[in-house]
Amino acid sequence: MTGAARPEEGVLVEARHVTRILDLAVPVRLVHDIELKVESGEFVTITGPSGSGKSSLLYLLGLLDVPSEGEVLIGGKTTAGLSSNELAALRLSRLGFVFQFHFLLPEFSVLHNVMLPMQRLGRLSERELTERGMALLDRLGIADQAEKMPDQLSGGQRQRVAIARSLGNDPHIILADEPTGNLDTKNSEVVRDIFRRLAEEEGRTIIAVTHEPAFAEAAMRNVHLVDGEIVSDTRHPD
Amino acid sequence: MFWRVAFSIAASQLTHRRRQTVVSVLGVALGVGFFIGVSSIMSGSEKDFVDRLVNSAPHITVKDEFRDPAKQPVFIRFPKAAVKLENVKPREYLRGIKNYGEKVDELSQRPGYVAEAALTGQAIVRYANKDMSASLIGIDPEKEKLLTRVAEDMREGRLERLRTASDGIVIGSGMSTRLSLKLGDLASVVSPAGQVKRMKVVGIFHTGNLMLDYGQIYMLLKDAQVLLDKPFIANQLRIKVPDPNAAEGIAAALEARWGYRSESWQEVNRDILGLFIIRNAIMYSIVSAIMIVASFGIFNIISTVVLEKRRDIAILMSMGFREADIQYIFLMQGFIVGVLGMLMGWAIGWGILAILGQVEFTVPGMADRQGFVLDKSFQQWAIGGVFSLVAAIGAAWIPARKASQVHPVDIIRGAV
Ligand SMILES: Nc1ncnc2c1ncn2[C@@H]1O[C@H](COP(=O)(O)OP(=O)(O)OP(=O)(O)O)[C@@H](O)[C@H]1O
Numbered sequence: 001m002t003g004a005a006r007p008e009e010g011v012l013v014e015a016r017h018v019t020r021i022l023d024l025a026v027p028v029r030l031v032h033d034i035e036l037k038v039e040s041g042e043f044v045t046i047t048g049p050s051g052s053g054k055s056s057l058l059y060l061l062g063l064l065d066v067p068s069e070g071e072v073l074i075g076g077k078t079t080a081g082l083s084s085n086e087l088a089a090l091r092l093s094r095l096g097f098v099f100q101f102h103f104l105l106p107e108f109s110v111l112h113n114v115m116l117p118m119q120r121l122g123r124l125s126e127r128e129l130t131e132r133g134m135a136l137l138d139r140l141g142i143a144d145q146a147e148k149m150p151d152q153l154s155g156g157q158r159q160r161v162a163i164a165r166s167l168g169n170d171p172h173i174i175l176a177d178e179p180t181g182n183l184d185t186k187n188s189e190v191v192r193d194i195f196r197r198l199a200e201e202e203g204r205t206i207i208a209v210t211h212e213p214a215f216a217e218a219a220m221r222n223v224h225l226v227d228g229e230i231v232s233d234t235r236h237p238d
Numbered sequence: 239m240f241w242r243v244a245f246s247i248a249a250s251q252l253t254h255r256r257r258q259t260v261v262s263v264l265g266v267a268l269g270v271g272f273f274i275g276v277s278s279i280m281s282g283s284e285k286d287f288v289d290r291l292v293n294s295a296p297h298i299t300v301k302d303e304f305r306d307p308a309k310q311p312v313f314i315r316f317p318k319a320a321v322k323l324e325n326v327k328p329r330e331y332l333r334g335i336k337n338y339g340e341k342v343d344e345l346s347q348r349p350g351y352v353a354e355a356a357l358t359g360q361a362i363v364r365y366a367n368k369d370m371s372a373s374l375i376g377i378d379p380e381k382e383k384l385l386t387r388v389a390e391d392m393r394e395g396r397l398e399r400l401r402t403a404s405d406g407i408v409i410g411s412g413m414s415t416r417l418s419l420k421l422g423d424l425a426s427v428v429s430p431a432g433q434v435k436r437m438k439v440v441g442i443f444h445t446g447n448l449m450l451d452y453g454q455i456y457m458l459l460k461d462a463q464v465l466l467d468k469p470f471i472a473n474q475l476r477i478k479v480p481d482p483n484a485a486e487g488i489a490a491a492l493e494a495r496w497g498y499r500s501e502s503w504q505e506v507n508r509d510i511l512g513l514f515i516i517r518n519a520i521m522y523s524i525v526s527a528i529m530i531v532a533s534f535g536i537f538n539i540i541s542t543v544v545l546e547k548r549r550d551i552a553i554l555m556s557m558g559f560r561e562a563d564i565q566y567i568f569l570m571q572g573f574i575v576g577v578l579g580m581l582m583g584w585a586i587g588w589g590i591l592a593i594l595g596q597v598e599f600t601v602p603g604m605a606d607r608q609g610f611v612l613d614k615s616f617q618q619w620a621i622g623g624v625f626s627l628v629a630a631i632g633a634a635w636i637p638a639r640k641a642s643q644v645h646p647v648d649i650i651r652g653a654v
């Protein structure tokens with residue numbers, strides 16, 4: 001079983017006055033004074049011109065980066081002041097990442113790649129891990145590729161492996177940075193569909209950066225960034 | 239549990255760079271193998287040598303000499319006098335150790351001690367118109383048996399027969415050959431005091447040490463006293479103590495008490511023991527140098543892997559691997575190389591020892607052909623193993639730290 005996320009009520013991800021300035025010789029402002037609340041089960045896309053700070057915002061929400069000002073809350077709890085170990089623990093159990101590039105480890109089989117986060121968490125026995133890994137691959141329609149190495153797969157298949165991997169520890173929150181950015185139209189459609197089903201059928205919260213209008217339309221809500229600031233936040237009627 | 243994940247990641251990255259890994263492992267293995275081979279020769283010969291020193295001679299010899307010549311009465315009376323006396327000869331004492339019987343009795347009462355009074359001197363052994371000069375020593379055979387190896391080194395006859403035969407001597411194998419002097423023959427022994435004694439050979443020893451085999455003879459203390467014309471005099475106390483390592487301190491205590499020069503086996507052999515220390519220092523320097531070179535190999539391969547695998551590191555971190563986990567993975571790589579190097583090094587060391595065990599050669603001063611005395615104790619293997627692990631993990635340390643300091647955002651953002 002892939003295990004549907006137990007619905008968690010209320011605001012799951014929240015940014016309060018989040019500003020991120022890179023402390024370089026000439027300071028670079030990535031995002032400025034972001035106010036954002038994402039409710040449990042929402043499917044949100046972030047759009048905006050290139051260089052508008054979409055990825056930067058996603059890294060901040062995903063606890064890969066820490067704000068210069070303001071705070072990010074996960075499940076209503078602030079993450080300000082947490083150590084890098086505590087942030088890693090939150091990422092491990094509560095967050096799943098999908099990037100534009102699949103970032104699969106080339107030396108490991110597809111199945112082993114999917115099992116890595118679960119192995120790190122260490123809650124399941126080796127047999128349960130394998131079963132769950134296979135179930136996830138099956139859910140994404142690539143169970144027959146389990147024993148292959150990543151470089152034997154097509155781009156679309158690899159991205160589906162990466163999605164399966166992000167689901168390993170059953171996170172409530174999936175963060176995706178242009179997950180279809182490298183895919184052809186057909187594969188983009190497949191991946192987009194997977195995300196919609198993850199939200200609608202399993203109640204997972206999805207925040208995805210995208211350039212594709214079709215992807216943005218598939219979501220329930222769209223946040224538009226320009227120059228590191230939110231300029232619009234629209235909810236689509238169902 | 240986590241170590242298995244770390245191990246699988248570490249191992250997969252190493253197998254990916256197989257050739258470099260093999261070279262690093264070989265480097266470590268050579269270091270370990272060389273160390274085992276050389277150190278087992280060195281420590282084997284050292285132990286063998288020290289064993290011989292400890293067993294073949296008394297641990298402490300008290301002699302009828304003084305380290306500092308005794309002060310003249312006039313200097314004792316006027317220590318700061320301005321007048322200088324020329325040509326004052328050191329006061330002569332009657333040689334010999336005073337009350338040696340009492341001293342021997344007292345020492346013998348200490349548990350584990352053996353003490354013997356002996357008289358040494360020079361003599362000429364004459365037989366069938368041939369002469370050989372010899373160092374003679376008058377001893378007590380029962381005690382000498384416990385003090386030195388001479389009783390075990392007997393080739394013919396027995397040391398104890400000195401006691402039963404009257405006017406017996408024990409000679410070395412070299413003298414026996416050179417003078418054609420065989421067991422039971424009567425030889426003339428001439429002392430510097432002019433005494434001549436016909437003595438019967440009751441034993442022939444063979445030590446392998448040419449100086450002893452050609453030039454040392456044993457007789458009873460009382461025969462030596464007569465021959466050297468020193469009745470009731472002994473010029474040595476030969477002592478064995480329960481713990482040979484404590485001999486130096488005990489000798490100092492005896493000397494402080496009685497005033498006689500008391501030499502421990504360590505003092506007599508200080509130069510040689512010092513050489514052993516230098517030898518060991520040289521060996522450890524060479525092994526360390528090999529290990530440092532091997533470490534560079536390991537450092538090199540792991541640094542390369544870290545550079546190459548920055549993306550993988552970033553994605554592992556984004557998944558929720560901690561910085562320490564990443565460091566652990568790369569330290570594990572060092573550990574794997576170290577363990578493989580150690581095992582292979584042990585195999586090489588084993589081979590080297592097998593070959594060395596076959597070698598034989600002749601040493602000047604020794605009559606018999608010698609083989610290497612190899613120390614095959616567990617210690618060599620353990621030290622070699624520790625060396626390899628320390629070198630490997632030490633070399634992995636810096637790249638592992640570097641890996642843990644990767645910022646996933648930098649990599650993921652830049653990975654276009
Ligand atoms: N390390 C850095 N040094 C300098 N500038 C940076 C750095 N990282 C990001 N920036 C700048 O910050 C801004 C925001 O970057 P970010 O990657 O978040 O944009 P984005 O919206 O994801 O763009 P894209 O759609 O091209 O992925 C960009 O203008 C980028 O050039």
Ligand SMILES: [Mg+2]
Pocket residue numbers: 054055056177
């Ligand atoms: Mg981006």
